[in-house]
Amino acid sequence: MQYHAPKSTCNLCGKEYTQRGLTKHVKSCLTKRLYNQHGIPYLYIVVRSSFNHDYFFHLLLSPTTTLKDLDAFLRNYWLECCGHVSAFAFERWGEEIPMSRKVNKVLSPGKTLEYQYDFGSTTELQIKCIADITAVAKGKKKIQVLSRNTQPIIPCDACxxxxxxxxxxxxxxxxxxxxxxxxxxxxxxxEEMYFLPVVxxxxxxxxxxxxx
Ligand SMILES: [Zn+2]
Ligand SMILES: [Zn+2]
Ligand SMILES: [Zn+2]
Ligand SMILES: [Zn+2]
Structure with a gap:
């Protein structure tokens, strides 16, 4: 068998897309389903692993979302092992942006941020703002998941x-x-060997x- 990344689902409509087609689709799906001229300004962002683009989250952020909220979300779904330090910056290894900043103060369509969790065995993420949209979204959550990657299939190295x-x-x-x-x-x-689950x-x- 070979490494492969299965299609992922757009949570707004339930259809499946390859990673390549997903962003374009979600952007138009958002406009079609959530745009409302009397709504509030949301940001549509994509977070992905800097070194394997098959790991991603497409997120819709309410205007009150701070970097701290986004950090907590990423720790919760992807990262937290032992409470390591994390940081957002405009450039890789650049100056840290205070966590209290609102995401819409540091990101706008086309702009990117870098994120690092754990400065020892670092996990690096890239955050890209795709669009802003005036919308009425369901629920009170600051961060809504528009899509998340389906787990890649990684073949056994032994057999x-x-x-x-x-x-x-x-x-x-x-x-x-x-x-x-x-x-x-x-x-x-x-003796040093131990196993971790593939997640x-x-x-x-x-x-x-x-x-x-
Ligand atoms: Zn859709
Ligand atoms: Zn750890
Ligand atoms: Zn095997
Ligand atoms: Zn080994």
């Missing part, structure tokens, strides 16, 4: 036949160690991240 369900944290440093249920018990990397996050296999 190549089945999808990996566990990662050897010793091999992970070399970008290997993806193992299926059959091959994991026979894998021996010595739908760009932090899968890193530090102690287990998706919980």
């Amino acid at each position: 190549g036949k089945f999808p990996a369900t566990r990662i050897c944290t010793a091999c992970q440093w070399d970008g290997a160690g993806w193992l299926c249920e059959k091959c994991a018990p026979g894998h021996d990397c010595g 739908n996050s760009p932090r899968t296999g890193v530090c102690a991240y287990d998706g919980e």
